[in-house]
Amino acid sequence: MTTPSEHLIVIPGEMDATQLEGAIGKLRVRVDSPLAPIAFQLWDFFDQSLRQAGKVLVEFDNRFLLISGGGGCVMQSAQRSGNFVSDLESGPVKQGLRKVPPLRALLESGAGQLEIRRIGVLDSLQKTQARAVVHTLRSDDGVVTLVLMQRLRGYDKAFAVLETALTHLATAKAQVIDAFQPIRPNLACYTTKPNFGFGSDTPIYDAVTEIIQGFLDVVRANEAGIVADHDTEFLHDYRVAIRKIRSVLNACKGVYSPGQMNALNQSFDDLMAPTGRLRDLDVQELDQAGYFEIVPENLHPGLNLMARAFHKQRMAEHRKFAKYLSSRPYQKTIRALAAQVSEAGALEPGPKADQAGVRFARKMILKRYKKLQQAVQAGGKHASDAQLHDMRVHCKRLRYALELFAPLFPSEGVKPVLKSLKKAQEDLGAFNDCVVQQDALKRFLNTHAAKSKADSREIALSVGGVVTVLTHRQSIAREKSVAHLSRLGSPEYQKNLRQILTAPETKE
Amino acid sequence: MKVIACYSNKGGVGKTATSVNLAYAYAQSGARVLLCDLDPQGASSFYLRVKPSKKLTETRFFEDVERFTKAIRASDFENLDILPANMTFRDFDVFLSRMRNSRSRLKKALRAVDGDYDVVLLDCPPNISVLSESVFRAADTVVVPVIPTILSERTLEQLVAFFDENKLNKRKLVAFFSMVQGQKSLHVGTMERLRKDYMKMFLKTVMPFSTDVERMGIHRAPVRTYAPKRPAGKAFHSLWQELEARGKKK
Ligand SMILES: Nc1ncnc2c1ncn2[C@@H]1O[C@H](COP(=O)(O)OP(=O)(O)O)[C@@H](O)[C@H]1O
Ligand SMILES: [Mg+2]
Numbered sequence: 001m002t003t004p005s006e007h008l009i010v011i012p013g014e015m016d017a018t019q020l021e022g023a024i025g026k027l028r029v030r031v032d033s034p035l036a037p038i039a040f041q042l043w044d045f046f047d048q049s050l051r052q053a054g055k056v057l058v059e060f061d062n063r064f065l066l067i068s069g070g071g072g073c074v075m076q077s078a079q080r081s082g083n084f085v086s087d088l089e090s091g092p093v094k095q096g097l098r099k100v101p102p103l104r105a106l107l108e109s110g111a112g113q114l115e116i117r118r119i120g121v122l123d124s125l126q127k128t129q130a131r132a133v134v135h136t137l138r139s140d141d142g143v144v145t146l147v148l149m150q151r152l153r154g155y156d157k158a159f160a161v162l163e164t165a166l167t168h169l170a171t172a173k174a175q176v177i178d179a180f181q182p183i184r185p186n187l188a189c190y191t192t193k194p195n196f197g198f199g200s201d202t203p204i205y206d207a208v209t210e211i212i213q214g215f216l217d218v219v220r221a222n223e224a225g226i227v228a229d230h231d232t233e234f235l236h237d238y239r240v241a242i243r244k245i246r247s248v249l250n251a252c253k254g255v256y257s258p259g260q261m262n263a264l265n266q267s268f269d270d271l272m273a274p275t276g277r278l279r280d281l282d283v284q285e286l287d288q289a290g291y292f293e294i295v296p297e298n299l300h301p302g303l304n305l306m307a308r309a310f311h312k313q314r315m316a317e318h319r320k321f322a323k324y325l326s327s328r329p330y331q332k333t334i335r336a337l338a339a340q341v342s343e344a345g346a347l348e349p350g351p352k353a354d355q356a357g358v359r360f361a362r363k364m365i366l367k368r369y370k371k372l373q374q375a376v377q378a379g380g381k382h383a384s385d386a387q388l389h390d391m392r393v394h395c396k397r398l399r400y401a402l403e404l405f406a407p408l409f410p411s412e413g414v415k416p417v418l419k420s421l422k423k424a425q426e427d428l429g430a431f432n433d434c435v436v437q438q439d440a441l442k443r444f445l446n447t448h449a450a451k452s453k454a455d456s457r458e459i460a461l462s463v464g465g466v467v468t469v470l471t472h473r474q475s476i477a478r479e480k481s482v483a484h485l486s487r488l489g490s491p492e493y494q495k496n497l498r499q500i501l502t503a504p505e506t507k508e
Numbered sequence: 509m510k511v512i513a514c515y516s517n518k519g520g521v522g523k524t525a526t527s528v529n530l531a532y533a534y535a536q537s538g539a540r541v542l543l544c545d546l547d548p549q550g551a552s553s554f555y556l557r558v559k560p561s562k563k564l565t566e567t568r569f570f571e572d573v574e575r576f577t578k579a580i581r582a583s584d585f586e587n588l589d590i591l592p593a594n595m596t597f598r599d600f601d602v603f604l605s606r607m608r609n610s611r612s613r614l615k616k617a618l619r620a621v622d623g624d625y626d627v628v629l630l631d632c633p634p635n636i637s638v639l640s641e642s643v644f645r646a647a648d649t650v651v652v653p654v655i656p657t658i659l660s661e662r663t664l665e666q667l668v669a670f671f672d673e674n675k676l677n678k679r680k681l682v683a684f685f686s687m688v689q690g691q692k693s694l695h696v697g698t699m700e701r702l703r704k705d706y707m708k709m710f711l712k713t714v715m716p717f718s719t720d721v722e723r724m725g726i727h728r729a730p731v732r733t734y735a736p737k738r739p740a741g742k743a744f745h746s747l748w749q750e751l752e753a754r755g756k757k758k
Contacts, residue, residue: 125728127557128584153589154581 008073009166011145012179015134017119023165024121027129027158032118040137042110042184045100046225046234054177057093057106058137058146060114064093065146071176073148083107105228110184112139121162129158132166142182192218192237200408204360205353208252211404212264213341215241219271220334227322232282235321239279242272247400251364254352261350267337278321280440281314287437295465302462305455309448361405362501368398369497376489381482385435388478391485392428399425413500420493424484431481434474438467510755511628513647518663519634522653522686524551525721525731526747527631530651532730533748535588539626542580544591547633553592556583557728560592585730589625604630604646644676649751653686653715656698664706682754684711684747713746 017031040060044050050057054069064078076091083106088094114137121130135146147166151159194214198207218241225234246268249261256264288307292300324330340346352360372394379387399421406414441463450456487493512530514523524547531543531552545552550560558581580591632643644650652667654660664683671678683706689695703710715721718740720731727734735741 123559125557125559127559128582152582154579 007149007151007163008067008071009147009149009163009170010067010071010176010179011147011166011169012182013143013145014136015145015147015169017117017134019169020119020121020162020165023168024158024161027121027123027161030120030122030128032120034115034117037113037115040112040114041108042180043106044109045105046107046222046228046230048109049100051109051177055096056176056180057097060135064088066093066096067146067176068096069176105230107224107228110139110180112137112183114138121158123158128152129155130162132162137183139183141185144179144183191221192241194218196407198357198407200356200358202357202408203353204252204255204355204357205347205349207357207361207405207408208248208255209341209347211248212245213338215245216334216338216341220338223325227325229318229322232286235275235279235282239272239275242268242275244400244404246272247397248404251368251397251401252352252360254350255360256350256353257348258350260348264347267333271334274321274324278314278317281310281317283433283436284310284440285314287433291462291466294469295462299462299465302458302460303466305450305459306444306448306462310444357405358408361401361408365398365401365405365501366498368394368401369494372398373489373494376485379482379485381486383478383482388428388431388481389435391481392425392432395421395425395428395485395488409500413496417493417497417500420484420487424481424488427477427481427484431474431477434470434477438470438474441467441470509624509626509628510648511630511646512649512651512751513630513632513643514651514653515630515632515640515643515647516652516654516663517634517640517667518660521655521660522715522721523634524555524631525724526651526653526686526715526744527629528552528555528724529730529732529744530748530751531588531590531627531629532585532732533745534627534629535585536732537748537752539587540624541588541627541629542591542625543583543588543629543631545631547631549633550592552631553590555724555728555730556588556590558583558590558592585733604642640670641674641676644671644674644680647680649682649755650680651751652681652683654683654702654710655687656685656695656702658698661698661702664702668706678709681709682711682751683709684713684715686715687717688714689717711747711750713743713750715743715747716740 017029020029038061040058043057043059056067058065058067059078062078063075065073065075067073074092074096076093077089079089081087085094085097085100085106088097114135117134117136119132119134120128123129129152131150131152133148133150135148137144137146147170149159149163149166194217196207196210196214198210202210219238222234222238222241225231226238246265249264249268253261255261285307288303288310291303295303372391375387375391375394379391383391399418402414402418402421445460445463448456448459450459514527514530516523527543531541535541543552543556553560577591580589582588583590630643630647652664654664668678668681670676671681683702685695685699685702688699699714716739718738720735720738720740723734724731731738731744732741736745
């Protein structure tokens with residue numbers, strides 16, 4: 001037998017090798033006794049990009065097996081210096097992960113015991129004509145069987161016969177990932193955009209509860225990424241998910257009892273509060289890279305001094321926040337909240353709980369629109385910073401409401417309405433960033449104790465340079481925002497909005 | 509890739525037994541091995557349970573290289589493949605010369621799944637005197653089993669003379685005593701004499717006459733798979749060790 005080329009067949013559940021007899025003609029199956037069970041682990045990234053690509057990464061016996069969606073597979077040594085993709089030895093598995101950012105860490109997504117058995121297909125001379133290694137992966141929850149077929153030179157026919165027989169037991173190739181589902185049933189799917197099952201006839205109580213549930217999952221799915229500090233996106237997504245929940249609660253007075261509403265608001269405010277400082281520092285670090293490009297080189301030393309100071313603060317703040325996320329009280333709180341939200345009827349209904357979602361949402365969205373309209377009118381062409389800020393908040397509220405309750409309305413209509421809203425928001429966001437950045441820089445100047453007078457002069461010079469550019473940018477963003485906003489406030493936009501919101505009723 | 513031929517112009521001296529067991533030993537050591545069964549009787553194929561390939565007898569080798577290499581079969585042992593070729597003498601000649609030519613289609617087609625074979629072992633049929641020269645040129649090592657009798661002594665003399673006449677490299681020749689019956693004074697005496705005459709040619713390993721070797725026909729597997737601790741099993745292993753050591757010295 002020369003070194004075998006491998007071929008994988010995934011079978012849901014256990015495989016009964018005796019089932020192969022009869023399916024392989026005159027040949028016979030020999031099943032060796034199993035080797036002592038060993039541990040296996042399933043790996044994925046925080047955002048489950050492997051699973052979403054239909055791939056599975058298994059580790060056992062110090063080897064990685066990467067199974068692609070189509071059922072193809074590659075193997076390499078699992079020797080590694082750490083869990084980042086860049087820490088893996090070079091080989092076909094690393095090659096298969098090349099699209100993953102190198103500083104993304106592998107996280108365990110399942111584990112259990114693996115039993116390995118060899119099976120052979122023999123002819124009348126007891127000569128092995130085909131061979132396969134059966135890997136039975138058992139977790140506390142379920143079983144999946146991986147059969148690695150080995151091609152024996154000169155026995156293509158027997159290989160094909162065995163392959164056909166195994167394929168009959170196997171899962172359709174496109175569903176490899178589904179066969180793994182039973183062994184990690186509790187793995188929540190990572191996404192920042194949960195899929196909601198409600199529709200136009202869902203009562204508002206159910207729709208809102210489902211939205212909260214969905215985004216609470218998003219909140220939790222980001223925890224690991226924040227703790228591991230893979231990317232600042234996790235904290236951002238964590239916060240956006242909480243913000244969306246708060247926005248929904250805010251818009252849905254009467255869906256829950258006042259007491260319930262207060263409790264929920266309090267819970268989510270409490271979740272949001274500790275995130276602010278770290279997010280500010282993240283943004284600071286992200287922005288800083290850009291500062292080097294907007295001021296001349298002679299101002300870079302000051303920027304470097306500032307960057308170092310911020311980085312130190314950020315590291316400290318991240319440590320603090322990661323500790324908080326991993327703490328028992330936090331975990332207990334969030335688990336209890338998730339349990340409460342997902343238990344049917346556990347949230348105390350309010351007077352409007354039974355209203356049809358469509359009706360409730362339409363009224364609420366129109367109300368939000370009106371508020372935006374008023375804010376736009378109040379500000380006019382020469383809106384103050386405070387007024388623009390106001391408009392930005394109302395824009396965001398309207399957008400969240402439209403996005404979150406979109407399943408209630410015909411989707412073709414919502415898209416264009418959302419699009420112009422998004423555009424306005426982008427400019428408002430750019431405007432706001434300029435404001436926030438300048439504030440942060442000024443605060444830094446006022447509070448930071450530089451090591452020397454020379455240092456503090458360098459920093460002041462650099463910050464001055466940056467602020468000049470930011471002020472200029474701010475005024476451009478302001479102009480663009482005002483233009484977009486006036487379009488949002490127009491009767492035409494209002495007409496479109498009304499139309500999509502009324503569409504389902506005319507259909508009824 | 510190194511080519512090892514098990515050769516003797518006498519039949520029944522243990523060429524096939526040696527080929528199969530050496531091939532197994534090399535494969536066990538991690539080398540990728542192709543055992544070429546050049547005997548029309550297909551004895552080594554029989555020992556590895558591989559059915560002889562009927563089609564090949566009708567195929568002129570040099571006309572259809574692919575067809576030939578398609579006949580290669582994986583044995584039941586890791587790293588060990590077998591070419592159950594019962595080819596005509598003429599084909600055999602072409603086979604040998606092309607095997608060493610790195611640009612020939614044969615050389616390419618012979619490649620194992622993941623690269624070249626490390627060792628190609630030729631189990632030569634008896635009575636190939638016409639073609640002996642091709643074997644000697646193609647092989648890096650010619651392993652000659654010698655039963656310590658007067659007749660074998662003569663045979664070996666002839667072989668060495670042939671090498672001299674044809675200016676072949678005599679260092680390729682590696683002999684060992686086969687089917688030795690230690691209680692026979694004739695064997696003992698002949699061995700002493702031959703060792704003196706061909707000092708460097710003989711390996712230290714002595715292959716005893718043993719029913720364990722004969723039982724290969726019943727087990728249809730290399731001796732070490734069923735009798736690793738018995739004298740014959742040990743002898744095949746040390747035969748391999750000595751050949752390996754010699755190969756490294758070169
Ligand atoms: N060391 C040995 N002891 C006993 N019998 C042997 C030994 N080597 C080979 N034989 C037997 O002698 C016969 C011929 O051996 P074989 O290897 O086929 O020789 P060759 O290939 O040179 O014709 C076979 O029946 C084989 O089992
Ligand atoms: Mg023979």
